[in-house]
Amino acid sequence: MKIKHPITVFAALGLLAGCYEEAPNAATSNTTVTAREVQARYENAAEATKTYVAENKDEFLVATDKKLKELDAKISDLTKKSESYTEEAKVEADKALTALREQRKTASEKFEEVKKSGAEVWKEVKAGFESVLADLEKAYEDTRSKFK
Numbered sequence: 096m097k098i099k100h101p102i103t104v105f106a107a108l109g110l111l112a113g114c115y116e117e118a119p120n121a122a123t124s125n126t127t128v129t130a131r132e133v134q135a136r137y138e139n140a141a142e143a144t145k146t147y148v149a150e151n152k153d154e155f156l157v158a159t160d161k162k163l164k165e166l167d168a169k170i171s172d173l174t175k176k177s178e179s180y181t182e183e184a185k186v187e188a189d190k191a192l193t194a195l196r197e198q199r200k201t202a203s204e205k206f207e208e209v210k211k212s213g214a215e216v217w218k219e220v221k222a223g224f225e226s227v228l229a230d231l232e233k234a235y236e237d238t239r240s241k242f243k
Contacts (some may be wrong), residue, residue, distance in 0.1 A: 104211055152217055156210060159228070163199075163206065165233060170195060191238045198231045 170192070177188035205224040212220040 118140045152214070152221075155221060159206060159209075159224075162228070163202065166199065166231065169235060169239070170199065173239060173242055187243065191241055193236050196233075198227075198234045202227050204233045 105225075118217065173188075173195075174192055177192060180188050205227045206222075208216065209220050209224045
């Protein structure tokens with residue numbers, strides 16, 4: 096499940112941490128919250144948020160790796176198909192495949208950035224990668240259409 100608004104999740108976690116109230120103890124009817132308790136609650140909420148971001152990132156990485164492998168297989172199929180072409184068709188196919196491989200290389204470099212990014216910047220890096228991936232998928236479709 097992907098959450099579209101992680102800020103909402105952070106706010107909800109903060110509210111839950113802030114609204115948490117233990118049942119009154121029979122020995123003390125006046126419960127006071129110390130700074131240490133507030134800090135512990137904040138740290139728990141922050142840790143839960145980090146865990147969520149890490150899990151979301153891991154899911155994204157697995158799905159994206161699978162998608163890139165599928166694109167690699169498709170590019171390989173186009174390469175095999177172009178081997179039977181002759182003269183000008185072969186030259187055009189080779190140009191298109193070279194450009195496609197170049198875009199695939201760019202996508203790999205961006206994917207490595209996404210893998211290495213920390214929780215605090217990974218969303219921005221992810222957005223940049225998604226744009227590169229969309230361009231690569233469009234380039235593949237454009238190239239494939241030339242092979243018919």
